[in-house]
Amino acid sequence: MQVENMQKRKKILLVEDSRLTAMVVAEFLNKNGYETETAITGEEAVQKISGGFPPDLVLMDIELAGEMDGIDAARRIMKSRDIPVVFLTANTSGKIIDKIKEVKAYGFVLKDTDKAALLSTVEMALKLHEANTHARMFERLFENSLNELYIFHPKSLKFVAVNRAARKNLGYTIEELNTMTPLDLKPELDLQSFRELLVPLVSGEQEQVLFKTVHRRKDGSLYPVEINLQLFDYGGEKLCMALVANLTEIKQLEEEKRRKEELCRLMLQGIPSPAWLVSRERRILAQNKAAASLFGSKVGDYCWERVLGGGNLPDEYREAFEKNGSPLPGTKCYFCRGDEALDRNEPINSEVELAGNIWDTWWIPLGEDVYLHYATDVTKHKRMEKELRCLSVTDCLTNCYNRRFFMQKLEEEIERAKRNGNKFSLIMLDIDRFKSINDRFGHNVGDLVLKSMAEMIKNRIRKIDTLARWGGEEFVLLLPDTPVENAARLAEELRESLSRMDIQGVGRVTASFGVAGYCPGDSVDSLVNKADNMMYEAKAAGRNCVRYMNQCE
Known part of the structure; x- marks a missing residue:
């Protein structure tokens, strides 16, 4: 069953x-999954956003036509909307960089930079903005939580933050609490006894400390509380968080817990990828539609029941399970990653292959005994990465390497020969009368000739050899550790094999070959020119033959 992709572009x-630059960049971004709108002035950009076009990101040229430059436009936009701005610039002077910092942009990209770098910067800016949004969201969650929450220094005991619920119940203002410590609220504890409570946290012996006491409000009234103390790292500094439960309001807390669980389930349904809430016992507590559709799992199932029943498990984790779900000794345990996340109290991420697809999987602890497990299908993204890497070094028609990559390999081979004194050779070949083939039979047949010849050569040469399309119907072959005489024999063999090939739609095809060996002092250009000259000698000698330079002058 196909699952609808709910992610919006x-x-x-x-x-x-520059309309040309805008067209090129917009086309590239659109091809990579974005929806791009363009504006040519800062005024137009501000108008579009205020007029109802809410972009996820603004990619802004600094130097713009009109009265408003990119910096001013960014200020206007960021003043009214929380939208990340990335600048496009050809000027990286200190003055420009200071202006970019001043408007708190999400970075800049040099014009004419590599497109992969542009795409990476855009993606990182979007992720950073998302992270900032989440940070603000968690700040709001802390402040607006119905539970009393306190953060304080474990050494000085001074409060760093106290949320609204605590302030309201205690009756103190933020300014008053900034001068206070937890001891001011706990009449049953003195300094020594409170520090003794913190020892297991500070030493790392325990992750949390639970205890019951009473809190004293500003008006002197007392109320019973249960306190959960935890130590966490914030910017390299250890801080204590106190989660305080008012024991006189147990029913309210239970209702809040129910609401949070319902919210969690609603949030689960909003995740487009398969996602589960799983207990430490590996029982599925909740799941979304994608999980049920793709994997057939059910709420209440134990995870290993789905494994034993349907085999839905990556090959590298395919283990035999006992009936209680524990792995046999010596086997890997896919679902143990959830236990690990709970024990470490931190998310765990890994990439696995399942049914031919690549999944980015996460185990995220949501307390002591429950974790969120979700898997995102990143097959398309991974394939695109592979294709982009391939396209950067290969000729799309013949799947040979392209000229740019070949030049790089040739430079490396020359440097290797300089260091080690190795011999190597170059073969350059050109299909005879290729223009007439295109004219007589059409370009589709011409393309077939190029692909057929390239495939024949690739099947003959070694793994260490490099075949590249030089341009048009010309190809070049780099042969490491090969004297020119051996290269000439290979060229003759290839020439003969090509002349015997019967290519559908055109019949017999021939080519002229030029061979040159590396001589001390040769550069990339001089060696290529030698092979090229030999190839043209073969053309002049009547085509369908091999010519080579057998000595260094």
Whole structure:
């Protein structure tokens, strides 16, 4: 069953006064999954956003036509909307960088930079903005939580933050609490006894300390509380968090817990990828539609029941399970990653292959005994990465390497020969009368000739050899550790094999070959020119033959 992709395309407002640059960048972003809108002036960009076009990111040229430059436009936009801005610039002077910092942009990209770098910067800016949004959200969650929450220094005991619920119940203002410590609220504890409570946390012996006491409000009234103390790291500094439960309001807390669980389930349904809430016992507590559709799991199932019943487990984790769900000794345990996340109290991420797809999997602890497990299908993204790497070094028609990659390999081989004195050779070949093939039979047949010849050569040469399409119907072959005489024999063999090939739609095809060996002092250009000259000698000698230079002058 196909699961509908509920992820929306991210919207980017591209502000660039060069229509050509805007067209090229917009086309590239659109091809990579974004929805791009363009503006040519800062005024137009501000108007679009205020007029109802809410982009997820603004890609802004600094130097724009009109009265408003990119910096001013960014200020206007960021003043009214929480939208990340990434600048496009050809100027990286200190003055420009200071202006970029001043408006708190999400970075900048040099014009004419590598497209992969542009894409990476856009993706990172979106992720950073998302992270900032989440940080603000968690700040709001802390402040607006119905539970009393306190953060204080474990050494000085001074409060760092106290949320609204605590302030309201205690009757103290933020300013008053900033001068206080937890001891001011706990009449049953003195300094020594309270520090003794903190010892297991500070030493790392325990992750949390639970105890019951009473709190004293500003008006002197007391109320019973249960306190959960935890130590966490914030910016390299250890802080204590106190989660305080008012024991006189147990029913309210139970209702709040129910509401949070319902919210969690609602949030689960909003995740487009398969997602489960799982207990430490590996029982599925909740799941979304994608999980049920793709894996057939059910709420109440134990995870290993799905494994034993349907085999839904990556090959590298396919283990035999006992009936209680524990792995046999010496086997890997896929679902133990959830236990690990709970024990370490931190998310765990890994990439696995399942049924031909690549999944980015996460185990995220949501307390002591429950974790969120979700898996995102990243197959398309991974394939795109692979294709982009391939496209950067290969010729799309013949799947040979391209000229740029070949030049790099040739430079490396020359440097290796300089260091080690190795011999190597170059073969350059050109299909005879290729233009007439295109003219007579059409370009599709011409393409077939190129692909057929390239495939024949690739099947003959070694793994260490490099075949590249030089341009048009010309190809070049780099042969490491090969004297020119051996290269000439290979060229003759390839020439003969090609002349015997019967290519559908065109019949017999021939090529002219030029061979040159590396001589001390040769550069990339001089060696290529030698092979090229030999190839043209073969052309002049009547085509369908091999010519080579057998000595260094």
